[in-house]
Amino acid sequence: MKLREEFPNSPDDADAEESLKIAVGELQEIFQHDYFLKANETKKKEIMLHSSTSKYESELDYPWDAYFGTDLSPYLKEKVILDLGCFNGGRGAAWFERYNLKQIFGIDVDQVYIDAATSFASIKQINAKYDVARGERLPYEDEMFDAVLSFDVFEHVQNVPNTLNECWRVLKPNGKLFVVFPSYFQPVEHHLTLVTSTPFFHYFFSGETLINAYNEILEERGQDAYWYARGSLKPEIWERCNTINGTTLRRFKGFIDNGKWKTILYGRKPIGSIGRNVSKKKWPLPFSYLFYPLTFVPGIQEIFLHRVVFVLEKESQ
Numbered sequence: 201m202k203l204r205e206e207f208p209n210s211p212d213d214a215d216a217e218e219s220l221k222i223a224v225g226e227l228q229e230i231f232q233h234d235y236f237l238k239a240n241e242t243k244k245k246e247i248m249l250h251s252s253t254s255k256y257e258s259e260l261d262y263p264w265d266a267y268f269g270t271d272l273s274p275y276l277k278e279k280v281i282l283d284l285g286c287f288n289g290g291r292g293a294a295w296f297e298r299y300n301l302k303q304i305f306g307i308d309v310d311q312v313y314i315d316a317a318t319s320f321a322s323i324k325q326i327n328a329k330y331d332v333a334r335g336e337r338l339p340y341e342d343e344m345f346d347a348v349l350s351f352d353v354f355e356h357v358q359n360v361p362n363t364l365n366e367c368w369r370v371l372k373p374n375g376k377l378f379v380v381f382p383s384y385f386q387p388v389e390h391h392l393t394l395v396t397s398t399p400f401f402h403y404f405f406s407g408e409t410l411i412n413a414y415n416e417i418l419e420e421r422g423q424d425a426y427w428y429a430r431g432s433l434k435p436e437i438w439e440r441c442n443t444i445n446g447t448t449l450r451r452f453k454g455f456i457d458n459g460k461w462k463t464i465l466y467g468r469k470p471i472g473s474i475g476r477n478v479s480k481k482k483w484p485l486p487f488s489y490l491f492y493p494l495t496f497v498p499g500i501q502e503i504f505l506h507r508v509v510f511v512l513e514k515e516s517q
Contacts, residue, residue, distance in 0.1 A: 201413045204398045208428060211235040211247075224250040226258060228287060229394075231312045233427035245319065248288065248312075252320035255290025262476045263298065264291075264351055267380045267509050268467055275376055275511070278302050279346035282370065284335055284363075285353030289317025289328065295349065296326045305340070307333040335363035340370045347376045354381040354508075355389070358438040360447050361455050368460050368514055376464065377512040384446045385502035387471070391442045394428050407441040408434075414442055449501065449508050460515055467509025468495045474506055 211224060211233060224230050224247055231237075236247050265272050276299035283292040286306025296304050304326065306317055314330045321328035333339050335357045348367045357363045367377050382389035387399035392410060395417045401410060415433050418425040430442070440446025456463070470491035472484035494504040 201392065201396045201398070201401065201410070201417060204396055206393060206395055206397050208394050210424070210427075224254065226251070226254050226290075228313070229428040231310070248316035248319060249323070252288040252290040252293070252316050255288055256294050256320070256324075257290075258476065259291045259294035263294075264380060266474050267469065267507055268378075268465060268511065269469065270465070272378070273299050275378075276301060276347055280305075280344070281347045281349055282306065282338075282340070282345045284348055284350040284367070285356070286317050286330055287313050289313075289320045289330065291351065292317065292328065293320055293324045293326055296328065297324075301327075303327045303329075305345070306330040307335070307338065309334060334358070335366060338366045338370050342369055343372045343375075344370050345375060346372055347378060349378045351380050352382065354379060354452070355384070355391075355444045355447055357445065358436075360445065360452065364455055364461075371514040373514060373516045375514045377461070377510070377514070379510045379512065380467075380507050381447075383449045383452075383502045383505060383508050384440065384444065385448060386505070386507070387503060389444075391444050402441050407439055407446070411435050411439070411442055447508075449505060450498075452508055452510075456510070456512060461512040462515050463510060464513050465509070465511035467507070468492070469506050469509065470495050470504050471506045 208227060208229065209225065211230065212235060230247065230251060236244060239247065279299070279301060280303045281295075281301055283295070283304055283306035286292050286308050289306060292304050292306050295301065306328065307330070308314060308317075309332065311332050314332050317328070317330040321330070331339055335353070336359050348371060354360060354363070371377065384402070388397070390402040390410065392401065392414055395414055411430070411434075415430065418429050438445050470488045472478060472488035472491060478484050491504040495501045
């Protein structure tokens with residue numbers, strides 16, 4: 201795993217405002233660094249603002265509509281939505297403004313994310329409320345939302361069917377679930393990128409083997425790596441690799457084929473055709489035209505799809 205070894209930017213190395221913005225960036229592990237944990241309240245708010253602003257500007261720079269291949273405004277204008285996995289609230293604030301939302305709610309698993317999101321919503325003066333919760337148990341009433349939006353979250357939840365059931369429960373009749381996340385077999389989505397940018401590792405090694413290797417590399421790095429270490433040295437019961445549950449396109453399609461969901465949109469954007477990196481580096485784009493036919497081939501389509509993308513509608517039962 202030391203092939204194409206990677207190291208995350210540490211805020212310890214940031215000595216100027218622009219360097220600080222880059223170091224904080226969109227990396228959630230920043231909130232586990234002493235740079236944040238040992239800061240005074242004023243500095244903590246500054247770091248949270250940098251984090252939220254980075255995610256907000258990233259969404260403005262490359263709207264997630266690109267993953268669906270269509271403008272989502274007709275679905276979302278003046279709607280009450282739930283941001284499932286809101287992190288620091290930056291992306292949700294951009295959604296609120298772009299789609300002219302009526303109100304946005306959001307959940308995530310750590311209070312610091314909720315504090316950052318709440319503070320950013322206040323700064324942006326948007327109608328938002330955020331709560332600590334998990335997708336498997338949403339703290340909301342039945343039929344409360346017009347839509348649920350989730351970007352790069354479903355690969356991390358501990359139980360995908362339960363999370364889908366909760367989304368169905370809190371949606372109004374004919375409400376929409378917008379889902380974007382990487383399939384387990386997407387070549388570079390093994391979630392080991394804090395130590396390596398080498399693709400395909402998870403094709404050949406078990407999650408336990410990769411997690412053990414990850415832990416060993418961080419141990420070799422010593423104190424410098426404490427802030428992005430795993431909470432548990434052993435894989436959690438739901439983990440197939442580092443922090444991810446192993447959901448594939450095939451498995452996800454099986455989960456939604458239960459009479460509860462109607463597919464409104466099923467995206468087939470190939471690797472190299474979309475994404476923030478592609479928007480900055482144009483060279484992958486020609487290859488994506490070659491990959492597109494392969495996104496229809498069962499078995500290998502998992503490799504060539506950039507993301508699992510669906511718009512699902514709640515079917516009344």
